[in-house]
Amino acid sequence: MDINLLYKYISGDATDKEKEKVVDWVYADEANLKKYMRLRKIYDASAWIEIPENVNQLPVHKKTRKSSLVLQFSKIAAIAILVLISSYWGYKQYFHKTEIDDEVLTMIMPAGQYGQLVLPDGSLVWLNAQSRLEFPSRFGSDGRNVFLDGEAFFEVAANEDNPFIVHTKNYSVKALGTKFNVRSFDEGEHSRTSLLTGAVDIELNTSKKKFSLHPNEQLDYQNGEVSLSPISNLSYFEWKDGLLCFENESMKDLLMRLGQCYAIEFEIKNESILTDKYTGKFKIKDGIEQALKVLQLRSDFSYRNKGDYIIIEKS
Secondary structure (H helix, E strand, O other): OOHHHHHHHHOOOOOHHHHHHHHHHHHHOHHHHHHHHHHHHHHHHHOOOOOOHHHHOEOOOOOOOOEEOOOOOOHHHHHHHHOOOOOHHHHHHOOOOOEEOOOEEEEEEOOOOOEEEEOOOOOEEEEOOOEEEEEEOOOEOOEEEEEEEEEEEEEOOOOOOOOEEEEOOOEEEEEOOOEEEEEEOOOOOEEEEEEEEOOEEEEEOOOOOEEEEOOOEEEEEEOOEEEEEEOOOHHHHHHHHOEEEEEEEEHHHHHHHHHHHHOOEEEEOOHHHHHOEEEEEEEHHHOHHHHHHHHHOOOOEEEEEOOOEEEEEEO
16 A cells, blocks of 8 residues: 555545545555554654544444444544554454344544534534444434443434433433533543533432533532532633643543543653642644643653653652
């Protein structure tokens, strides 16, 4: 495969025919996938890529009932998911293959990427990096249920007779027609739901306690504790526009978000720095080095970039 064509695809300048050629080549052999991943990482390290709309807007494909399913998006869209997978033959762990009545579709966004999809009811979802959304091929009359591990912004199509419910590891969010952001990673300690318009009801999974949010309010959940507060900075939602915003966020959670944005891991030499709190924002396209330099203005730490990972220690 011509390396110039690969870079042309990665930069978003390839034609539809060239895109299909690249995807076919990547699928053909595990070595091809590894080569693509190496080139993608090099490119991402040098410049933030605005993923073309036709790549990130992944269509929902409906399947026949009672079928053995391996979910696949269109070939052109599939490459946006491939970078997350260590080998082509391991992809089944990321997609459902099972006998089910109403198929469960899974959308996975790789590290360093974000994208938009349209659900079967017409609701819009923006999915952040390293996030996973599961949803049925069609919604029933008992609720429009989706399952989130990660961060997503929802613009829910109005339907007063059939609520839209986002399930996370700590709580569920019920809406009829509204705009809101949910951040809840299975491996994270902190979850937050922020409401822009409309109204949502939140029910905790364990205690079944219920809370209602009104526009410009947010709910934070951490270690079983719940707090409600006004949204102090609307830029919190700007991750879907290429900005990383954070407010009173621990270094531990912030490094997890940076890892998602830049597809990089961190080695922490002094765990005491993980509890430091930060507030601010920066452009994702400015790169990981600039992000860490900004954080150094607020805290006493040093870092060493090793390429595949970054070592962070107290100065």
